[in-house]
Amino acid sequence: MRTDQEIYNDIGSILLAVVPDAALKVIMRAELSSENDHCKCEFDYVDKLTGNTKWFSAGSRANSDLLDLLVELRNYFVANFNSQEKPFWHGCEVTVDIETLKINIDFKYDD
Structure with missing residues (x-):
């Protein structure tokens, strides 16, 4: 099994490959199905010229x-x-700072 750091790096690499050139940060919000067969994703980026967030x-x-x-x-x-409570977490928000190449993931847990 791979480490969580390897998985984080792969997630960051994909986001860096698809984000528009004008991006300062890329933000992905994802909601996973409990069956692990589909995911709802939203993608935004912070424009480095205007500071505005764009889809x-x-x-x-x-x-x-x-x-x-x-x-x-x-x-x-x-x-x-x-974890006794599968699926543990059901969604996340991933932010990648383009300049520093730092990734941050905030997980969403069932209430």
Whole structure:
């Protein structure tokens, strides 16, 4: 099994590959199905010239790859933290700072 850091790096790489050139930050919000078979994703970026947040489409290939990685990450957490409550978390917000290449993921848990 891969480490969570490897999965984070792959998520960041995909987002960096699809974000518009004018981006300062890229933001992805994702909601995973409990069956791990689909994911609802929204993509935004912060424009480096205006500072405004704008929507963009990442494309079907990126969406598919991100679904696979998010499922892998959730399974990693379930396996390594012995969660009694599958699916552990159901969504997340991923932010990548383009200048520093730092990634931050905030997870959404069931209430």
